[in-house]
Amino acid sequence: MCFGVKVNHRCAAGVLLNNKLTPLRNVFRSMIYIPALTSIIVAGIYFRLFFAGGSDTPVNTLMGFLGLPAREWLFDTKITRILALVFTSTWRWLGMNILYFLSALQTIPPELYDAAYVDGASAWQRFRHITLPGVKPILIFVTTILTYGGLRMFGESYVLWPRSKTPGDIGVTIVLYIYRNAFGYFDMGYASAMSVVLFVCLMVVNFIFIKSFGIGSGGEKR
Numbered sequence: 368m369c370f371g372v373k374v375n376h377r378c379a380a381g382v383l384l385n386n387k388l389t390p391l392r393n394v395f396r397s398m399i400y401i402p403a404l405t406s407i408i409v410a411g412i413y414f415r416l417f418f419a420g421g422s423d424t425p426v427n428t429l430m431g432f433l434g435l436p437a438r439e440w441l442f443d444t445k446i447t448r449i450l451a452l453v454f455t456s457t458w459r460w461l462g463m464n465i466l467y468f469l470s471a472l473q474t475i476p477p478e479l480y481d482a483a484y485v486d487g488a489s490a491w492q493r494f495r496h497i498t499l500p501g502v503k504p505i506l507i508f509v510t511t512i513l514t515y516g517g518l519r520m521f522g523e524s525y526v527l528w529p530r531s532k533t534p535g536d537i538g539v540t541i542v543l544y545i546y547r548n549a550f551g552y553f554d555m556g557y558a559s560a561m562s563v564v565l566f567v568c569l570m571v572v573n574f575i576f577i578k579s580f581g582i583g584s585g586g587e588k589r
Contacts, residue, residue: 399466400462402461407526410459415441424437452538474501519540521546524538
């Protein structure tokens, strides 16, 4: 469900930035791609300071303007910790995925929209029956890389909390767990076994995607 919501939001953002009526769309296209060029180390340290406690930090300053109390976002509750981690990872990869959708949207012939408009199709009907089928290959691709990205996430959790000490292990990902066992506890055997399990899980996920979407079978599954 989480991946589905992310994909739908990025598809909608791509549609918005592809619309000729959107003001400053070229500026926004450039801005959303900048995070993908930023080092994960730099981004992690920045967001560690951004979500740090204290009334003078950026996020708590905004909370003060809204009349809300300051919080220790990285250490307060499970919800705030997850929000900080999700916000950091989304900020970094949102622009890249939107560009994928933009490239797919520009391959859809505009005559299809014109014909649907003449036939009386609403904006939602045009989006559902023209836009979504047209970007289906990119939807499959983005869903796949989001799934892989979630399973292999490491840098965000490692840098966001000092020395990767996530409170309550809320930010411990599979790869970070393997890293801790290998280089923190020097249990190389267990870490190697976990790496093999992760590899098998990735292969299973890959097989499920291939079977579900009909990839490599002479066309997409109908």
